[in-house]
Amino acid sequence: MTPSSKTPRDAYKDLERRFERMNLVRDAASMLEWDAATYMPDGGADARADQLATLRVVRHEMLTDPAIGDVLARAGEAADLDPWERANLHEMRRERVHATAVPSALVEARSQATSACEMRWRSARRDDDFAGLLPLFEEVLKLTREVAAAKSSSLDVSPYDALLDEWEPGGRAADIDVVFAAIERFLPSLVERVIERQASLPILAPPVGPFPAERQRALADRVMRALGFDFAHGRLDVSAHPFCIGVPDDVRITTRWDEADFANGLFGVIHETGHALYERGLPKRWRKQPVGQARGMSTHESQSLLFEMQATRSPEFVGWLAGVAREVFGGSGPAWSAEALLQHVQRVKRSFIRIDADEVTYPLHVVLRFRLERALLSGDLPLKDLPGAFADGMQRLLGVRPSTHRDGSLQDIHWPSGTFGYFPTYTLGALTAAQLYGAAVKQAPAIPGALAKGDASPLTAWLVEHVHGLGSSIAPGEIVRRATGEPLSPEIFRRHLEHRYLAS
């Protein structure tokens, strides 16, 4: 049967079958990535790389199959698609455009360049050697510009927005500019005031370790169950870098334990649990289709941060958590009080490293990267001048100046691996988290009281209804607008910070 001999609805059904298969191949690959980071013996790395590359090529060939173009066109004529089917078709087109926009020779060249640069970056960061990385880094940037240009013409957006669209579907730098300009206006002085205020308060010393890993694991289990993580459909394991991967019925999260400070591992677990609950709550009917997937990185990050920063760093939850921690570690005395734990997990300080930053200073790290990556991509900022521009920007926004590349422009893997347009999603996620949590508590006032008893079920029920269950059926900004009644607002984030760090 040729595509044109199919009814539009048959064409749509054909697409559902094709995308189901593609998604299952991708799911298989994601489980092998989990294994590679957790249980795979070191000597299996090359074989695993070959397996993963093959699954990716197989999926890419399915997605770029020339026959799909006609089927997509035919399905678009269907007048009887319901809103979910229509949204699904939209997501199929989006995936297809991203996959076909770039000539395969360029995909291959960029993949090789980023692999080489990523590997070199590891030693360059260790050796603080920006100059040594520069040639490979230039090549990655050049090829990334070519990819951005190719996607730009297919998607009919700017080159930067074309890259942003991979992580934040429909996102526009112009909209982010408005939000980030507001952050730049209020946040540096707010950081100043918070640090001064915290310095003026008496310090409640937190408990001193070492905290044995198996006790930390027991605490994490208790907290994950409290948040609604279902161990019949997921696992917690240890890896070098925490992550969340998997499918709704089998979500795997990882963490690492810090024997000196149990809060580090625990809040890492809570962060990944937020990601996991999102995956678990995706609409059952659409799990194998594009519209049933999570709605991009800012929404995903909003779910992890909503748990890590909003719900579990609240006085209500910390009150419950301190009791459980005393029980698990056998602690007692003032160091184990809820007050001491709250002060410990709400500590704000200026620091060089983004991934170690607290929720108050974090957005300034991201604003800086957003400014710099646009300038790098457009060519306004020559790559060789990045270290200086990075240090200047940190000085201006955060008030600290890195004296090494390691603490400056070499700290993140994103750019050396060709990932541009990803950084803003961290802060869009943080803003979204604050706004969603505020609305949730307003609409379901039982949430804080339940958290005080170690019960997150009123919160998760609200999230499933307003976020998780929507999958990719509407745009990220539309999720926020419908759930909270207003567009994403930096003002709400500001009020959250002022309330938590400057009030009373």
Added chain:
Amino acid sequence: MTPSSKTPRDAYKDLERRFERMNLVRDAASMLEWDAATYMPDGGADARADQLATLRVVRHEMLTDPAIGDVLARAGEAADLDPWERANLHEMRRERVHATAVPSALVEARSQATSACEMRWRSARRDDDFAGLLPLFEEVLKLTREVAAAKSSSLDVSPYDALLDEWEPGGRAADIDVVFAAIERFLPSLVERVIERQASLPILAPPVGPFPAERQRALADRVMRALGFDFAHGRLDVSAHPFCIGVPDDVRITTRWDEADFANGLFGVIHETGHALYERGLPKRWRKQPVGQARGMSTHESQSLLFEMQATRSPEFVGWLAGVAREVFGGSGPAWSAEALLQHVQRVKRSFIRIDADEVTYPLHVVLRFRLERALLSGDLPLKDLPGAFADGMQRLLGVRPSTHRDGSLQDIHWPSGTFGYFPTYTLGALTAAQLYGAAVKQAPAIPGALAKGDASPLTAWLVEHVHGLGSSIAPGEIVRRATGEPLSPEIFRRHLEHRYLAS
């Protein structure tokens, strides 16, 4: 480029690329099977089944791609293939014939019938309900006959041999008949004599448990290292049923611990270690090609049994093992002597359940199944008469008569899951193991002395040279003949049993 415009060598190279990709998809699937049996949460089972089914379909479509037929024909004209390439081409053809011989509607129907029957078998065995299983079992047998008929005409062998070829490449029931007839002649009376003799000796009571799992694991680690298992390229985990799966650089084995008898788990580990060493020793240059894979099930089983039954149940190795066991469990006294351990692991008894059988009685279980499965496939034995025929056969060969289906014809999953032609490989493997080990010790006399010191390296070096490193470049029987100087011989197996169980 059409196939006919390619040079024969280019056509061959094209096949290498295609089969490399197919094998990597299969390898990916095997890792997901490992995960499903070890770490996957129960609730992930349906999602995993979908992923695995998709990978299998994708691989099957690659293998049955009509274009491959022409490429295979063109490659066959190549005059400049070296012996390995020629053998590789032979294996490619074999895989292709098995994949294309059966119409896809029949493949699908049989797959559904076996899934349903396998599931029903679990409860039928538990409830001892042969009649309840019969309708689904009949359907599986009927469809298996159709598959056998289809493969029979493509492979130009009998229907049974066509099924046997999946597990024992090039194997023929007529040859197995000769070997098994010899076993039937000598083994029942040999079993009789061994049991009488063991009953006449004073019993050395073995140590009494419970043996904690973590101590058993420590002992297993020591033994695996002694046998040459490389933990940089493999793992040991726990699963409901022990197995070995993976790729040469990443071989995963599993076991289960029996707190009452540490020898159960340990010799299970040794068995799987034998499989793992075979995978690890496959020829590096050919790993991603059909010729670089293990040479069928009898050869694979020969490697596990060579370690489990020949090398590590020898007095030399048990002497070393008893010392390590005393150290690991902190044991002392006569129960922990090498003599007691040797008597314990060489105990022979008549039993109903094949998988619990010792090496002396085991072949009689297999001979019975071989006779019965051929009669079932040909129709000489109606399926409804299986339980009676099974009980009669056990009475005749083993001298015990099962009073339940559970202890009789419902004990194995093979037939309900449509697996016919597999059983004989267990005993062909046992005979091969005895013959290879005898030849190895003759050619490399240092082997037993090294085993007495917990060093299997002279043995594994011999196996890599004579078995592992050959991959699938020659037929199973040819491996035996070249390594030992004679064809597979039940007489050598008989001598091994007499020497171990009746001598001195």
